Amino acid sequence: MVVGLGPGDRSYSAPAAITAIETADVIVGYKTYLNLIEDLLVNKEVISSGMRKEIDRAKAAADLASEGKCVAVVSSGDPGVYGMAGIVLELVEEQYNDKNIEVEVIPGITAATAAAAALGAPLMHDFAVISLSDLLTPWTKIMTRIEAAGLGDFIVVLYNPKSHGRPNHINTAREIFLWHKDPMTPVGIVRNAKRGEEEVIITNLKEMLNHPIDMLTTVVIGNSQTKIINGKMVTPRGYQL
Amino acid sequence: MVVGLGPGDRSYSAPAAITAIETADVIVGYKTYLNLIEDLLVNKEVISSGMRKEIDRAKAAADLASEGKCVAVVSSGDPGVYGMAGIVLELVEEQYNDKNIEVEVIPGITAATAAAAALGAPLMHDFAVISLSDLLTPWTKIMTRIEAAGLGDFIVVLYNPKSHGRPNHINTAREIFLWHKDPMTPVGIVRNAKRGEEEVIITNLKEMLNHPIDMLTTVVIGNSQTKIINGKMVTPRGYQL
Structure with a gap:
C-alpha cells in the first residue's frame, strides 16, 4: 500500500x-x-x-x-x-x-488543494500543477510548461518552488508568467498548509519575490479572473450573484 | 464552513x-x-x-x-x-x-487524485485539471486551455467530461489533444472513483471514445512519458531503477 x-x-x-x-x-x-x-x-x-x-x-x-x-x-x-x-x-x-x-x-489531500483552502478559493477554474524541481525533469521542459500554462490562462500551483540547489528557478518562472499575466495578478504563498503552523501570504506577481519562499511552501498564481476580496484569494467561477 | x-x-x-x-x-x-x-x-x-x-x-x-x-x-x-x-x-x-x-x-480528496489512485500513478509529472463544462466558462476558452495543455505535454485530468447538454465536447477535446499527443497515449477512464462501485478502464487516445463516459467519470490523459505496465497507468517520475 x-x-x-x-x-x-x-x-x-x-x-x-x-x-x-x-x-x-x-x-x-x-x-x-x-x-x-x-x-x-x-x-x-x-x-x-x-x-x-x-x-x-x-x-x-x-x-x-x-x-x-x-x-x-x-x-x-x-x-x-x-x-x-x-x-x-x-x-x-x-x-x-x-x-x-x-x-x-x-490517495490523500494534496498540497494544491490544502493551500487553496488556506488562501480562499483560487482553484475555481482550470489549473495546472507544476513542480520547479529539476532533479528528475529537465529545466527546459519545466519552462515550456510554465509558458504553456501562462498561454492557457491557467491558475498555476507550484510545488517545490525553491531549494538551496535551485534558488533562482522561482525568479525565472515569475519572469515567464509575466509574459502572459498582469503584474497585479494575485499570488498566494502558503507555508505548512494544514500542518500546524500554517503561514499565509497574499501578494501579486510583481511583489511575490519580496516574501519568503522555501521547500515547505506552495505557491498559487492566479489567472486573469483571480481577485483578492477582503484578504481572500478567489477566482470567481462566473455565477451572477 | x-x-x-x-x-x-x-x-x-x-x-x-x-x-x-x-x-x-x-x-x-x-x-x-x-x-x-x-x-x-x-x-x-x-x-x-x-x-x-x-x-x-x-x-x-x-x-x-x-x-x-x-x-x-x-x-x-x-x-x-x-x-x-x-x-x-x-x-x-x-x-x-x-x-x-x-x-x-x-479541503477534501479531489477527483483528480482519487481517479489517479484507481488507475495507478499517472500524475507523477506536471498536470493540468480542465473542466469540459461550458455552463460558466466559454467553450473557446476551454479549447484554448486544452491546446495549451497539449503544447506543454501536461498530463490532463478532465472533470465533467460529458453531459446530455454537451455530448460532443469530449470528442473535440480528443481531437485537439491529437494535434500534440500520440494516438497511443494512455488514457484512464474512472467512474465513481473511491465511491462504492468504482469502474476503471485503461485505454488510449485512439480508442477512448469506444468506452462509456458520463458526468460521474473522470478522464486522465497521459503525457509523452505515460505508459501502461501490467494494466496500471504510470507516468514514470524518471528514477533510474
Missing part, C-alpha cells in the same frame, strides 16, 4: 490511510513523515530513510512484500502527485512481476 | 470534515451529497436543494450565518476545485461583509 497522510494535521488524514498503517506489518517512509505518525508505529517493523532515498525505500518495500508481508509506504500529501506511487508501481510491475504483489494507492 | 467530503466513501473523508458537520447547526447541500452523510443529519436543520442551485444554497448559508448560526455547506470532493468555496466566499465577502461572517474552507 502506498499511503498518503494528507497535508500533515491528523484531522486531514483519511481513515483509509490510518487503517492501512494499522493493518500493515511494516511501515516504510522518509523520517519526517514517520514523525507525523509516531503513535501508530508502536510494535511495528519500521524502515526509515533519509531524503532522496526513494529507490531504496521502494526496493525495501518490494522485497518485504515478496516475503508475504503487508507493507505500507507512507508519505505526506497524496502519494500519486510527484510521490512514491509511481516508483513503487514501476518497480513492482517491472522487476517483481513474478512475485504476485498487489499494490494499492491510497 | 465549506466542507469537502472527498470522493464518496466515508473512509476517504477527513476527520475535520466530519467534525465540521457534527459541529454545525445547519447543513446545506445538494441532495445527492447529503445522502452520503444521512447518518450525521439526525437532529440537524438541513437545507437541501437540486443541481444548479448553487446561488440559492450560498445565499441560504450566508443568511443563516448572518443570524449567528454555524453553517456547513457540504459537497463531495474538494469544495475548492470547481466547487462551492468560490461562490460562498464571493457572496460573503462582497454582499455580507458587514455581517462579520468567518468562512473556513475544509
Whole structure:
C-alpha cells in the first residue's frame, strides 16, 4: 500500500490511510513523515530513510512484500502527485512481476488543494500543477510548461518552488508568467498548509519575490479572473450573484 | 464552513470534515451529497436543494450565518476545485461583509487524485485539471486551455467530461489533444472513483471514445512519458531503477 497522510494535521488524514498503517506489518517512509505518525508505529517493523532515498525505500518495500508481508509506504500529501506511487508501481510491475504483489494507492489531500483552502478559493477554474524541481525533469521542459500554462490562462500551483540547489528557478518562472499575466495578478504563498503552523501570504506577481519562499511552501498564481476580496484569494467561477 | 467530503466513501473523508458537520447547526447541500452523510443529519436543520442551485444554497448559508448560526455547506470532493468555496466566499465577502461572517474552507480528496489512485500513478509529472463544462466558462476558452495543455505535454485530468447538454465536447477535446499527443497515449477512464462501485478502464487516445463516459467519470490523459505496465497507468517520475 502506498499511503498518503494528507497535508500533515491528523484531522486531514483519511481513515483509509490510518487503517492501512494499522493493518500493515511494516511501515516504510522518509523520517519526517514517520514523525507525523509516531503513535501508530508502536510494535511495528519500521524502515526509515533519509531524503532522496526513494529507490531504496521502494526496493525495501518490494522485497518485504515478496516475503508475504503487508507493507505500507507512507508519505505526506497524496502519494500519486510527484510521490512514491509511481516508483513503487514501476518497480513492482517491472522487476517483481513474478512475485504476485498487489499494490494499492491510497490517495490523500494534496498540497494544491490544502493551500487553496488556506488562501480562499483560487482553484475555481482550470489549473495546472507544476513542480520547479529539476532533479528528475529537465529545466527546459519545466519552462515550456510554465509558458504553456501562462498561454492557457491557467491558475498555476507550484510545488517545490525553491531549494538551496535551485534558488533562482522561482525568479525565472515569475519572469515567464509575466509574459502572459498582469503584474497585479494575485499570488498566494502558503507555508505548512494544514500542518500546524500554517503561514499565509497574499501578494501579486510583481511583489511575490519580496516574501519568503522555501521547500515547505506552495505557491498559487492566479489567472486573469483571480481577485483578492477582503484578504481572500478567489477566482470567481462566473455565477451572477 | 465549506466542507469537502472527498470522493464518496466515508473512509476517504477527513476527520475535520466530519467534525465540521457534527459541529454545525445547519447543513446545506445538494441532495445527492447529503445522502452520503444521512447518518450525521439526525437532529440537524438541513437545507437541501437540486443541481444548479448553487446561488440559492450560498445565499441560504450566508443568511443563516448572518443570524449567528454555524453553517456547513457540504459537497463531495474538494469544495475548492470547481466547487462551492468560490461562490460562498464571493457572496460573503462582497454582499455580507458587514455581517462579520468567518468562512473556513475544509479541503477534501479531489477527483483528480482519487481517479489517479484507481488507475495507478499517472500524475507523477506536471498536470493540468480542465473542466469540459461550458455552463460558466466559454467553450473557446476551454479549447484554448486544452491546446495549451497539449503544447506543454501536461498530463490532463478532465472533470465533467460529458453531459446530455454537451455530448460532443469530449470528442473535440480528443481531437485537439491529437494535434500534440500520440494516438497511443494512455488514457484512464474512472467512474465513481473511491465511491462504492468504482469502474476503471485503461485505454488510449485512439480508442477512448469506444468506452462509456458520463458526468460521474473522470478522464486522465497521459503525457509523452505515460505508459501502461501490467494494466496500471504510470507516468514514470524518471528514477533510474
